[in-house]
Amino acid sequence: MRTAHSVADVRAAEAALIAELRRTGPGEDVLMNRAATGLATACAGLLGRVYAARVVLLVGSGDNGGDALYAGAQLARRGARVDALLLNPDRAHARGLAAFRGAGGRVAGDAEVLDRADLVLDGIVGIGGSGGLRPDAAELVLRAELGGGLIVAVDLPSGVDADTGEVVGAAVHADVTVTFGTWKPGLLIDPGASHAGAATLVDIGLGDHLPDPAACALQDADVLVPFGWLLPTADKYRRGVVGVVAGSKTYPGAAVLAVGGALRAGAGMVRFAGPGRVADAVRAAWPEAVVTDGLPSEAGRVQAWVVGPGLGTDKKARRRLAEVLDSDVPVLVDADGLTLLAEAGGSERSAPTLLTPHAGELGRLLQVGPAAVEAARLTHARRAAARYGATVLLKGSTTVVVPPDGPVRVNPTGTPRLATAGSGDVLAGLAGTLLAAGREPVDAAATAAYLHGLAARLAAEPDGAEADLVAPGPVTATDIVAALPAAWRHVAGA
Numbered sequence: 256m257r258t259a260h261s262v263a264d265v266r267a268a269e270a271a272l273i274a275e276l277r278r279t280g281p282g283e284d285v286l287m288n289r290a291a292t293g294l295a296t297a298c299a300g301l302l303g304r305v306y307a308a309r310v311v312l313l314v315g316s317g318d319n320g321g322d323a324l325y326a327g328a329q330l331a332r333r334g335a336r337v338d339a340l341l342l343n344p345d346r347a348h349a350r351g352l353a354a355f356r357g358a359g360g361r362v363a364g365d366a367e368v369l370d371r372a373d374l375v376l377d378g379i380v381g382i383g384g385s386g387g388l389r390p391d392a393a394e395l396v397l398r399a400e401l402g403g404g405l406i407v408a409v410d411l412p413s414g415v416d417a418d419t420g421e422v423v424g425a426a427v428h429a430d431v432t433v434t435f436g437t438w439k440p441g442l443l444i445d446p447g448a449s450h451a452g453a454a455t456l457v458d459i460g461l462g463d464h465l466p467d468p469a470a471c472a473l474q475d476a477d478v479l480v481p482f483g484w485l486l487p488t489a490d491k492y493r494r495g496v497v498g499v500v501a502g503s504k505t506y507p508g509a510a511v512l513a514v515g516g517a518l519r520a521g522a523g524m525v526r527f528a529g530p531g532r533v534a535d536a537v538r539a540a541w542p543e544a545v546v547t548d549g550l551p552s553e554a555g556r557v558q559a560w561v562v563g564p565g566l567g568t569d570k571k572a573r574r575r576l577a578e579v580l581d582s583d584v585p586v587l588v589d590a591d592g593l594t595l596l597a598e599a600g601g602s603e604r605s606a607p608t609l610l611t612p613h614a615g616e617l618g619r620l621l622q623v624g625p626a627a628v629e630a631a632r633l634t635h636a637r638r639a640a641a642r643y644g645a646t647v648l649l650k651g652s653t654t655v656v657v658p659p660d661g662p663v664r665v666n667p668t669g670t671p672r673l674a675t676a677g678s679g680d681v682l683a684g685l686a687g688t689l690l691a692a693g694r695e696p697v698d699a700a701a702t703a704a705y706l707h708g709l710a711a712r713l714a715a716e717p718d719g720a721e722a723d724l725v726a727p728g729p730v731t732a733t734d735i736v737a738a739l740p741a742a743w744r745h746v747a748g749a
């Protein structure tokens with residue numbers, strides 16, 4: 256699990272560690288030196304040959320600039336030609352600047368050095384920043400980006416909010432980010448995440464002093480839990496019996512895809528309730544589903560419901576949604592179900608509810624526009640979780656899962672390939688089965704998002720789960736359903 260901590264928790268852990276180090280010996284800037292050593296090592300790796308490489312430091316007035324100066328000193332000692340552009344010369348980190356000068360680094364008088372740089376270190380601002388880049392910094396960053404050297408962000412790309420990933424105004428677009436001590440939520444959540452490039456973590460010893468994380472991102476090993484269907488004693492209820500209420504005359508395919516996602520999640524049984532023609536489409540595609548063209552209340556016993564994909568918003572859809580929400584089992588509400596829920600202003604439920612909106616649907620739930628949601632994804636997902644008393648999975652570039660309380664989950668397997676019609680229906684079925692199998696909504700949602708992204712990648716490039724934009728082959732929602740078994744095998748290490 257990749258874990259991220261809030262700025263407040265990072266600062267508290269840093270203070271505790273420094274106090275401990277002071278008791279046992281080492282003096283000032285010890286953590287900064289650890290950070291700078293990790294940073295200089297990463298830069299050396301990127302440069303290949305450090306000797307004679309041209310490195311430029313963008314140095315702000317805080318410790319983030321100090322990290323850049325100490326790392327610059329190490330690179331200068333290894334023969335790099337290092338120039339520092341000081342945004343605020345009177346307030347640059349004094350000991351860092353002395354070390355830098357002592358190692359042969361030079362303070363540049365002109366931004367021209369950026370035009371020929373092989374590597375630019377962004378030490379403008381780190382976790383102490385607020386708002387976007389100021390105009391003088393933004394101008395230098397633009398010149399650095401035009402100069403074509405690799406841009407390495409120190410701790411996080413300047414201009415990105417460390418706690419939320421929000422970017423208000425200009426921010427650095429890094430090729431690589433080297434972060435210290437722990438991940439920051441803003442490196443995992445868009446738009447911040449897409450400013451970070453390839454991000455790596457340097458351990459500076461904060462470990463024991465860090466509390467529970469503010470956000471986590473699953474990795475393959477975290478998905479490996481003993482599912483009902485892997486146990487010798489498996490029966491259909493342990494695997495999960497899930498009910499799906501989806502599809503309409505206009506969108507029968509949504510029902511087929513949601514049922515497919517549910518079956519390929521390993522459901523013990525999928526019960527489907529939907530109107531005649533939709534029921535026929537589901538029967539034809541998935542003979543293993545137990546289908547009724549009656550109401551959800553006539554479908555038989557289930558351990559969780561999925562309601563909403565392609566459902567429509569007419570009177571009949573309302574009735575189906577109301578029946579499902581009245582049940583005492585976990586319910587996942589998606590798509591049209593969310594539009595109806597937004598109109599109703601919520602529901603009274605004691606069993607868990609999982610909402611799976613995209614930005615537009617989340618906007619409807621909160622009566623704000625989709626652009627506002629996209630700009631502050633975590634903030635809005637948190638608001639919806641609080642307002643609806645539900646776990647919220649917000650789909651999009653970096654899907655986030657926000658439980659009513661506890662750490663947020665951020666999905667690392669997402670890919671733009673998932674932005675295709677029907678993909679969300681598959682995710683709804685997949686997460687619904689995991690709910691039916693007894694998983695907590697936050698785990699069901701995060702695991703489903705992880706497998707869903709992985710399946711899309713595998714569908715595009717069967718040998719390349721890590722591949723992303725460069726991988727060949729368009730992917731349809733049906734392909735994602737078909738690739739789910741391969742995604743399971745991938746996380747199982749098969």
Ligand SMILES: NC(=O)C1=CN([C@@H]2O[C@H](COP(=O)(O)OP(=O)(O)OC[C@H]3O[C@@H](n4cnc5c(N)ncnc54)[C@H](OP(=O)(O)O)[C@@H]3O)[C@@H](O)[C@H]2O)[C@@H](O)CC1
Pocket residue numbers: 265266269286287288290315316317318319320322379380381382383384385386387388389392409410411414435436459
């Ligand atoms: N914590 C740890 O464990 C460790 C932390 N370490 C490092 O310290 C960093 C945090 O250092 P920090 O606290 O000095 O703050 P930092 O981010 O350098 O900036 C502060 C100054 O920037 C300014 N400023 C603000 N917003 C701005 C903007 N939008 N655009 C431009 N400027 C802006 C503002 O100055 P102002 O001009 O407003 O007075 C403010 O005072 C951390 O990210 C990591 O790199 C490591 O060394 C090792 C261990």
Ligand SMILES: [K+]
Pocket residue numbers: 319377378379380381408409410411412413
């Ligand atoms: K930075």
